[in-house]
Amino acid sequence: MIRNLTLSLFVLITVLSYGQVAQPQIIPQPQEVKIGTGSFILDAKTAIVYKDKDIQQEVNYLLKSLRDKTSYVLASAYKHKESGRISLKINKKIKDSEYRIDATNKNIICEAGSPEGIFYAIQTLLQSIDSKDGIFFIPSMKINDSPRFAWRGLMLDDSRHFFGKEVVKQILDVMAYLKMNRFHMHLTDEPAWRIEIKKYPKLTEVGSTGTWDDKNAPKAFYTQEDIKEIVAYAAERHIMVIPEIDMPGHATAASRAYPEISGGGTGRWEGFTFHPAKETTYQFIDDVLSEIAELFPAPYIHIGGDEVHYGNQVWFTDPVIQSFIKENDLKDEVGMEHYFIRRVADIVSSKGKKIIGWDEMIASGVTPDKAVVMWWRHDKPAQLTLALDKGFDVIMTPRIPCYFDFVQDNIQKIGRRWGDGKYNTLETVYNFPGSIENLIKNNQKQIMGMQASTWTERIADTKRLYYMIFPRLAAISEDSWTNNEEKNYPIFVEKIRKFYQFLDMKGINYFNIFDINSTPEPWGPNKADVIAEG
Numbered sequence: 001m002i003r004n005l006t007l008s009l010f011v012l013i014t015v016l017s018y019g020q021v022a023q024p025q026i027i028p029q030p031q032e033v034k035i036g037t038g039s040f041i042l043d044a045k046t047a048i049v050y051k052d053k054d055i056q057q058e059v060n061y062l063l064k065s066l067r068d069k070t071s072y073v074l075a076s077a078y079k080h081k082e083s084g085r086i087s088l089k090i091n092k093k094i095k096d097s098e099y100r101i102d103a104t105n106k107n108i109i110c111e112a113g114s115p116e117g118i119f120y121a122i123q124t125l126l127q128s129i130d131s132k133d134g135i136f137f138i139p140s141m142k143i144n145d146s147p148r149f150a151w152r153g154l155m156l157d158d159s160r161h162f163f164g165k166e167v168v169k170q171i172l173d174v175m176a177y178l179k180m181n182r183f184h185m186h187l188t189d190e191p192a193w194r195i196e197i198k199k200y201p202k203l204t205e206v207g208s209t210g211t212w213d214d215k216n217a218p219k220a221f222y223t224q225e226d227i228k229e230i231v232a233y234a235a236e237r238h239i240m241v242i243p244e245i246d247m248p249g250h251a252t253a254a255s256r257a258y259p260e261i262s263g264g265g266t267g268r269w270e271g272f273t274f275h276p277a278k279e280t281t282y283q284f285i286d287d288v289l290s291e292i293a294e295l296f297p298a299p300y301i302h303i304g305g306d307e308v309h310y311g312n313q314v315w316f317t318d319p320v321i322q323s324f325i326k327e328n329d330l331k332d333e334v335g336m337e338h339y340f341i342r343r344v345a346d347i348v349s350s351k352g353k354k355i356i357g358w359d360e361m362i363a364s365g366v367t368p369d370k371a372v373v374m375w376w377r378h379d380k381p382a383q384l385t386l387a388l389d390k391g392f393d394v395i396m397t398p399r400i401p402c403y404f405d406f407v408q409d410n411i412q413k414i415g416r417r418w419g420d421g422k423y424n425t426l427e428t429v430y431n432f433p434g435s436i437e438n439l440i441k442n443n444q445k446q447i448m449g450m451q452a453s454t455w456t457e458r459i460a461d462t463k464r465l466y467y468m469i470f471p472r473l474a475a476i477s478e479d480s481w482t483n484n485e486e487k488n489y490p491i492f493v494e495k496i497r498k499f500y501q502f503l504d505m506k507g508i509n510y511f512n513i514f515d516i517n518s519t520p521e522p523w524g525p526n527k528a529d530v531i532a533e534g
């Protein structure tokens, strides 16, 4: 308590001169910060010094970011004798994502074991820059920092509404600022298929028209060139891009393009599934995933696997499926679904990758050497513990509090709320995973990390997308990076002011927690006001 008060005071004290500084406002909070006296003055003569060619890209990123922030064109040199240096060094004794900063009034030394660690040191430095009377400075400080979790992610659903590569790049820029490192693209679902597959052109010619609101909306999808651009842009920011091709449910757009591999569905769920008992379906999936595996260097392909029972009614009467179930001793339609998941896990495994599946996948019989579980059903915590007991690695994205299509404040009219009225305030997001720590404490090593998931049924344009993601993404960043003992909500809230300055500079919209009426709730299509649902 006393410690928290002291820290709060640090944050609230403003800079009186650049010799007297407050705790720098860094999100995510570093694990260890010690403030010294005095500051390093950053000016046009400051040199960026480095030896290791492996970090050339990071040095360029730093130079560009400093130019954007201070308008100085800084010198970059391999060796430089003057003071006023920022040195970036690889030190192999430091482990992968960890970094250290030693900043004095003479120079700044950033050390890490890898370019990734150097990149995180750079993000911390950039966030530590303050200015007064036109002079830029960084406080004297020592920082020792490394992430709690390896997976610090965000999912974007581009099927319900499509946002495109320029929006994705802006999001990746903010993720980099927040030291987040996994971008999960939900590329296929009911309204549309959003990625070009050369072998099956109708997937985008036919399957990419429409959105959640308007089935006649014009074609919109990522070309393979767009994907390469996104993957490269993300890689420069040490972000892995993970594609999701949802199956055997949520396959409506694919069914529309290639009805011959559809397993049908009825009414609201028409065409919802792939046909699970035809060899041609598995050939199609193998071909599609070959192109996907080539395009995305990530060692994972997310294959969905959720909510199949919503739309598999036709499976109960389809004679091909029924005889397949009998011949292969699969017992019933659920057995059929599990067979499908195992087949696809083998296909993905043959390409040297693992599947990620939503938590329904746990029951399929797929083994942990081939699969990672994404826990999403917050009302089924037993799914999380079952996955851990079975030996799976797990990524956590429970609806409450990690789904960003849920409202973040009671004043919001549009967006999801859970049946019991729960929604995802900044504070509930921030309190994760502390709120479920008892479920994971005995299996920490299997918890890869967590992500925010942004479904877009009710997010039709970019302004609203950003309004729903920010500032909550900053909370996920700190949840996934910072140990519980170093987290502090009142301090975090103060730091959001600086985060908003960054978003303002980039022209990115957000929900303003300091003045909740100042940003009218943006909305694209006309929809009924309050949408409450499970």
Ligand code: ACM
Residues within 6 Å of the ligand: 306, 307, 358, 376
């Ligand atoms: C999901 O929200 N259907 C994974």
